Amino acid sequence: MEPMKLDILAISAHPDDIELSCSGTLIAHKSLGYTTGILDLTEGEMSTRGTPEIRQKESVEASQIMGISIRENLGLSDAKFDLSFENQLRVIKVLRKYRPEIILANAPYDRHPDHVRAAQLIEEAVFKSGLVKIETEDEKGSQTPWRPKKVYHYIQSVSLEPDFICNISAHMEQKMAAIRVFKSQFFDPKSNEPDTYISNPDFLKLIEARSREWGHRIGVSYGEGFVQRQSLGVKSLFDLV
Secondary structure, three states, X not given: OOOOOOOEEEEEOOOOHHHHHOHHHHHHHHHOOOOEEEEEEEXXXXXXXXXXXXXXXXXXXXXXXXXXXXXXXXXXXOOOOOOOHHHHHHHHHHHHHHOOOEEEEOOOOOOOHHHHHHHHHHHHHHHHOOOOOOOOEEOOEEOOOOXXXXXXXXXXXXXXXXXXXXXXXXXHHHHHHHHHOOOOOOOOOOOOOOOOOOOOHHHHHHHHHHHHHHHHHOOOOOEEEEEOOOOOOOOOHHHOO
């Protein structure tokens, strides 16, 4: 049986990157009939709070809320993974397995070095996944080259100026529900674990406030911003909102 072909694959350095940054966009496109999935590069084992086992359980629950079709974890070393060709090949195998049309990737500039490095790793893998002379195999044999049409970078801690904004107004409640599943990472008055940058109770308020601001820019209630390295094109002026 052939693996499911995805329309959109969101790739992240850590479990919860997607939920915080572009889960509303995944949910919105799922509601339109597109197939969506997530690839986490690491298990987030270097996080101050929680454990990989807890993060895995949280990821499963968040995935159910988002309604995604697949979620995989490459198990790269958190805070230690590099841009080696070996790591690129591991991402390439997933790209050729699910053949996504669009990739959502970590921010190209951010507070966390892993996010920036992940953005680079993803971009290199996307390009090289289309090269015929780079050969990969899965359990069924040789894989066919595949290059997604577009890579869009979601915005994370650093408030980059978005190139475009996706309307998530109808799905903001689901987005916040998916985020709150990660109780090990965010504010929990019952937790005795150390405080972190994202466990501050004001952090989730920031996520909501930023979504409100981006939504306001395009005349809706909530939005998610993205940046990209290539110019955007439209078929007609009526495609713009």
